[in-house]
Amino acid sequence: MEKRDKLLAVKRCLDSIEEERFFPWACLSKDAIREKEEKSIRYGHRQNFSVDTDRILHSLAFSRYIDKTQVFFLIENDHITHRVLHVQLVSKIGRTLGRILRLNEDLIEAIALGHDIGHTPFGHDGEKFLSEQCRAHGIQNFLHNVQSVRFLQKIEKKGKGWNLTLQVLDGILCHDGELHCEKLVPNRDKGFDTLRKEIKKKENDPSVDLLPMTMEGCIVRMADTISYVGRDIEDAIRLGLIKRKDLPDSCTKILGTTNGTIVYTLVEDLAFNSMDKPYVSFSSEVGLALKRLKRFNEKYIYNNHRIKYQNPKIRLMFELLFKTYLKALETGDKTSAIYSGFLDGMSEEYKETTPLPGIVRDFIAGMTDKYFLTQCHTNLFPNKILSFS
Numbered sequence: 001m002e003k004r005d006k007l008l009a010v011k012r013c014l015d016s017i018e019e020e021r022f023f024p025w026a027c028l029s030k031d032a033i034r035e036k037e038e039k040s041i042r043y044g045h046r047q048n049f050s051v052d053t054d055r056i057l058h059s060l061a062f063s064r065y066i067d068k069t070q071v072f073f074l075i076e077n078d079h080i081t082h083r084v085l086h087v088q089l090v091s092k093i094g095r096t097l098g099r100i101l102r103l104n105e106d107l108i109e110a111i112a113l114g115h116d117i118g119h120t121p122f123g124h125d126g127e128k129f130l131s132e133q134c135r136a137h138g139i140q141n142f143l144h145n146v147q148s149v150r151f152l153q154k155i156e157k158k159g160k161g162w163n164l165t166l167q168v169l170d171g172i173l174c175h176d177g178e179l180h181c182e183k184l185v186p187n188r189d190k191g192f193d194t195l196r197k198e199i200k201k202k203e204n205d206p207s208v209d210l211l212p213m214t215m216e217g218c219i220v221r222m223a224d225t226i227s228y229v230g231r232d233i234e235d236a237i238r239l240g241l242i243k244r245k246d247l248p249d250s251c252t253k254i255l256g257t258t259n260g261t262i263v264y265t266l267v268e269d270l271a272f273n274s275m276d277k278p279y280v281s282f283s284s285e286v287g288l289a290l291k292r293l294k295r296f297n298e299k300y301i302y303n304n305h306r307i308k309y310q311n312p313k314i315r316l317m318f319e320l321l322f323k324t325y326l327k328a329l330e331t332g333d334k335t336s337a338i339y340s341g342f343l344d345g346m347s348e349e350y351k352e353t354t355p356l357p358g359i360v361r362d363f364i365a366g367m368t369d370k371y372f373l374t375q376c377h378t379n380l381f382p383n384k385i386l387s388f389s
Contacts, residue, residue: 052164
């Protein structure tokens with residue numbers, strides 16, 4: 001038997017093991033759906049969702065996680081969480097839950113690692129400021145989960161995209177960890193047409209709550225919340241924004257007072273209450289405590305005036321940079337970084353189907369915090385006049 005045949009036999013064996021070991025509501029790797037069939041995947045040694053994980057890891061957008069804000073920006077502290085750490089924590093927590101509940105860990109890992117790829121520089125504040133500019137220039141609301149799908153399917157590989165599976169893209173789109181849910185029931189009946197419709201629905205109304213099509217997608221959504229709620233508290237304490245004694249007793253009595261105990265309690269509760277069920281759920285007591293803790297974080301951390309006072313400057317920078325790039329596109333100014341740093345080599349299909357404000361949106365959304373500030377300095381700060389002669 002040739003090497004290729006032996007490796008293919010191993011993959012088929014792994015697929016067979018999934019059928020025996022996984023929970024009946026788990027998503028099997030052999031049931032993955034791609035918009036375009038690829039023979040190299042069908043006859044290759046890797047299972048479908050493992051392929052997607054590799055593609056996300058090797059995407060340019062993934063490499064930019066390293067300098068993307070999670071919550072706190074413009075702060076010199078190497079121990080504050082950045083987005084690259086956040087997605088790894090989501091992946092670890094999600095895979096732990098997946099192992100306990102006999103779900104597909106490869107699918108969980110792919111969704112977790114890709115779920116925040118569409119985030120702007122400066123976190124959710126940057127997302128809000130970019131969305132304002134999108135609406136002002138006649139395109140839809142900007143949402144990082146929609147942008148994550150857009151990057152992976154429409155922008156990566158110079159506009160060709162990665163051809164990821166529906167289950168991974170759906171999990172990324174529906175990962176809204178900021179929306180509180182005590183219980184998530186998968187909405188299984190979906191196809192790529194559904195994905196496109198849900199994207200438009202979300203762009204038109206950001207408050208719409210989209211439910212993942214898989215149990216694994218539901219797990220990642222819960223893991224997203226579990227990973228950040230306690231971690232943000234630790235970061236806020238480290239920065240002196242709050243003290244541990246400030247945490248509400250109604251939460252700490254149930255969840256604990258440190259990130260470690262909060263994560264452990266939430267994982268254990270979610271695992272126990274989701275065992276052998278076609279949905280994932282916290283207990284009522286833990287779910288309520290988590291909801292209260294998220295409200296505490298919202299008031300005393302995310303909306304703390306001590307980390308918001310520079311927002312007017314950042315909002316103005318988004319506005320001016322957006323207008324600068326849009327003008328460069330309208331005038332054909334090839335010296336602009338939007339040409340050399342983004343459009344160079346981009347597919348004709350992308351350029352023909354994306355409106356000019358949409359191209360600006362995609363360029364800015366992909367920036368790291370540092371690159372954004374560098375571009376502001378280059379485009380908005382005056383240069384020295386060396387000589388008039």
